Amino acid sequence: MAIFSFFKSPKPKQFNFKPRYYDANKERLKEVLSRHENASESDPDAMKSRISMGFKAKGGFDRSYESKIRRKSNRTLLLVLVVLVLLSFLLLSRYLPEIVKLVE
Numbered sequence: 001m002a003i004f005s006f007f008k009s010p011k012p013k014q015f016n017f018k019p020r021y022y023d024a025n026k027e028r029l030k031e032v033l034s035r036h037e038n039a040s041e042s043d044p045d046a047m048k049s050r051i052s053m054g055f056k057a058k059g060g061f062d063r064s065y066e067s068k069i070r071r072k073s074n075r076t077l078l079l080v081l082v083v084l085v086l087l088s089f090l091l092l093s094r095y096l097p098e099i100v101k102l103v104e
Contacts, residue, residue, distance in 0.1 A: 032053070035049060035050075035053075
């Protein structure tokens with residue numbers, strides 16, 4: 001079969017994807033409303049789902065805020081490291097001869 005298809009190259013397969021509009025907030029709202037309509041206070045499965053949704057909601061904050069906080073933390077760490085290096089350089093340049101004399 002490879003001999004017969006030597007001159008005829010296969011065409012790539014087409015990918016036809018038609019995107020649809022998806023509103024995550026609307027889906028979450030529908031899920032919460034449907035859960036509260038048919039959930040009772042004594043149902044353990046409903047209690048478990050409420051607890052798990054609470055954990056999911058706490059992790060769903062704005063990622064740009066998280067990256068901004070991380071950048072600020074990294075800058076602070078870098079500044080502290082630079083200050084410590086400069087301070088140690090100054091102290092060593094000032095007191096190193098005295099320390100060497102004490103060791104000898």
